[in-house]
Amino acid sequence: MRDIAAGAHDRLVESLRELIRIPSINPPDPAGPELAVARYLAGALGDAGIPATVHQPIAGRGSVVARLRGDGTGGKPLLLLSHLDVVPAPPELWTHDPFAADVEDGWIYGRGAVDMKDLVAMELEVMRLLAGEARAAGRDPATDPIPGLRRDVLFASTADEEAGGFAGAAWLAQEHPEDLRAAAAINEAGGVAVYVGSQRLYPIQVAEKGTTSYRLTFHGTWGHGSMPRADNALVLAAQAIERLAVPSPARLTEVTRRFLDGAIAATSESDPSISRLLRGLATSDPAVSATALTGVCLPIYARALDAMLRDTLSPNVLHGGVKFNVIPGAAVLEIDCRRLPGTSEADMEARVRERLGPELAAVTDIELMIASDALVSPFDDPDGLYPVLEAAIRAGDPAGVPLPVMAPFGTDAKHLVDLGVPTFGFSPLRQPPDETYLERWHGIDERVSIEGLRWGLPVLYDAVRRFCE
Numbered sequence: 238m239r240d241i242a243a244g245a246h247d248r249l250v251e252s253l254r255e256l257i258r259i260p261s262i263n264p265p266d267p268a269g270p271e272l273a274v275a276r277y278l279a280g281a282l283g284d285a286g287i288p289a290t291v292h293q294p295i296a297g298r299g300s301v302v303a304r305l306r307g308d309g310t311g312g313k314p315l316l317l318l319s320h321l322d323v324v325p326a327p328p329e330l331w332t333h334d335p336f337a338a339d340v341e342d343g344w345i346y347g348r349g350a351v352d353m354k355d356l357v358a359m360e361l362e363v364m365r366l367l368a369g370e371a372r373a374a375g376r377d378p379a380t381d382p383i384p385g386l387r388r389d390v391l392f393a394s395t396a397d398e399e400a401g402g403f404a405g406a407a408w409l410a411q412e413h414p415e416d417l418r419a420a421a422a423i424n425e426a427g428g429v430a431v432y433v434g435s436q437r438l439y440p441i442q443v444a445e446k447g448t449t450s451y452r453l454t455f456h457g458t459w460g461h462g463s464m465p466r467a468d469n470a471l472v473l474a475a476q477a478i479e480r481l482a483v484p485s486p487a488r489l490t491e492v493t494r495r496f497l498d499g500a501i502a503a504t505s506e507s508d509p510s511i512s513r514l515l516r517g518l519a520t521s522d523p524a525v526s527a528t529a530l531t532g533v534c535l536p537i538y539a540r541a542l543d544a545m546l547r548d549t550l551s552p553n554v555l556h557g558g559v560k561f562n563v564i565p566g567a568a569v570l571e572i573d574c575r576r577l578p579g580t581s582e583a584d585m586e587a588r589v590r591e592r593l594g595p596e597l598a599a600v601t602d603i604e605l606m607i608a609s610d611a612l613v614s615p616f617d618d619p620d621g622l623y624p625v626l627e628a629a630i631r632a633g634d635p636a637g638v639p640l641p642v643m644a645p646f647g648t649d650a651k652h653l654v655d656l657g658v659p660t661f662g663f664s665p666l667r668q669p670p671d672e673t674y675l676e677r678w679h680g681i682d683e684r685v686s687i688e689g690l691r692w693g694l695p696v697l698y699d700a701v702r703r704f705c706e
């Protein structure tokens with residue numbers, strides 16, 4: 238493990254707290270959420286001697302980009318990608334003000350603490366460390382190569398990820414592809430320690446499921462509430478919800494097979510009963526479901542694993558009815574479907590129709606709201622970024638086991654596909670075993686461990702150096 242400059246960790250904690258204190262909530266208020274935080278980052282980069290550009294495609298929607306130079310002998314750049322926006326945080330449910338960045342018992346509380354201002358601050362700190370090394374060598378980080386770097390390092394922190402990225406990464410990819418074009422990118426959602434039995438696993442995100450959502454409108458007959466009808470649109474919607482919410486059969490994808498094989502090998506000697514359960518999942522043994530794992534890892538991880546094994550459909554919004562004594566003739570349901578690699582949007586729509594059954598489907602309009610395909614970044618390339626990320630984890634935690642994983646959700650990685658940039662979720666953190674990290678995402682009392690960041694920053698720095706040297 239490489240040493241990093243003294244003071245870097247304290248600076249990281251301070252900038253993360255500053256970032257949390259600038260609310261950047263998406264969906265936005267009319268003033269636009271991200272510009273102030275983009276300007277803060279541009280200022281911090283500028284103070285380190287790194288010229289930064291703030292792009293603003295729509296008033297208030299800011300994204301910030303910057304570049305450090307290598308000597309040009311190492312190929313295309315490495316991109317450090319992140320997003321600036323956060324989801325809303327209802328303060329009445331929190332024990333801390335979501336935008337105060339309070340510190341208590343070694344935790345920093347606040348919206349964005351893990352999704353994802355932590356990695357924004359870590360990537361900023363890596364840029365500052367590299368610029369500092371240039372200055373120490375008598376070079377100007379604005380124009381000269383960073384000592385030891387053979388390729389450029391790009392920094393891009395973008396708006397609008399939480400609403401699809403259209404005012405952020407998607408816009409940048411379209412209008413300023415040179416700011417994103419890279420040999421590979423580091424992005425959110427991976428490299429965080431997960432405790433399974435006595436083992437520490439570090440799933441590194443190499444794939445993500447596709448997102449598809451549909452709006453279903455059920456057509457019944459309006460009438461007087463005193464004389465119930467079978468084609469009350471809310472009754473139709475209730476039948477549909479029950480049929481749609483049934484789990485799909487498991488299907489093992491290449492990434493999930495590799496993930497399970499790695500986890501089975503890691504636990505086979507130390508935790509044989511867990512290893513056996515994992516083997517049951519890997520062989521689609523119907524007697525073993527992911528929920529069986531609830532006893533051996535945190536329930537949130539069992540749920541995530543379950544979602545990696547199958548296409549999912551979740552009915553999430555229902556609108557219907559006008560008054561208590563009026564039978565509704567129409568109801569609208571929005572469903573969130575997540576597709577494994579290999580399941581097309583057409584396959585998913587066919588599944589929705591099949592679940593509804595012919596009679597219900599005949600009175601239902603199905604409208605596609607959004608669709609993005611699943612993606613898998615190549616992780617077997619020996620010269621690619623993935624083996625470097627594994628090596629950095631092993632250097633930071635020799636007993637830890639890095640593994641490729643597919644996220645059950647989507648990120649801005651999808652906007653880099655057309656630019657040919659393989660993207661990996663790598664936000665290295667090592668927190669206590671009972672921390673429900675995944676539940677903090679968009680959740681109550683979102684927080685990050687200061688010691689976790691102390692472990693993660695040198696690991697991220699090491700990964701960047703290894704790939705660029």
Ligand SMILES: [Zn+2]
Binds near residue numbers: 320352353398425
């Ligand atoms: Zn995020």
